[in-house]
Amino acid sequence: MTGLLAEPPVDHATTATTPTRFVQMLGELRCVGAAKQLLRGGNASDGFTTPWEAGRLELSGEAFALLPW
Template sequence: MPSEAEKRFHGDMRRGAERLKREIGYNPTRFVQMLGELGGVGAAKQLLRGGNASDGFTTLWEACRLELSVEAFVLLPWYRHLFEEHHLDTARYRLSKHEFDVDRFLREAQRNSPVWASHDI
């Protein structure tokens, strides 16, 4: 049975895919397929394998929307515990390499942390 955080992460990934379609006209078809097959956490772990970022990550970078990337969500304090250290390192590395201010993103996110997260961390 998935934890509350796993369910929330999956939902955030689904909603993120919908936002990408609506806000930048990008339809992450393969990612949505991965969500259906592996769930949110499984899809994120798959995308964080190896050193290369996905085409979707590149599309988000080009659109200046890395805050909607799997890499950004993985680093959120209320989801970090769902991933191993190497996943977190990969996510931070990819974002930093693309000049995304990870620390600023996390500070801002912490100010708006979801109520449910205080129970699950």
């Protein structure tokens, strides 16, 4: 989890957001638990809509979860 927190998947200068809740979820649920909760939710998270509005979906947590690890 240290590597993930070292470089958050959201570019703050581009999207004007900070991943405070996402980082909190990582601490509470760990990486897989946070990803599952975000991906199964019925509503889009701010971590998705804000990059979408900025035309930078590659910075969303959803895009990050799809990377080939």
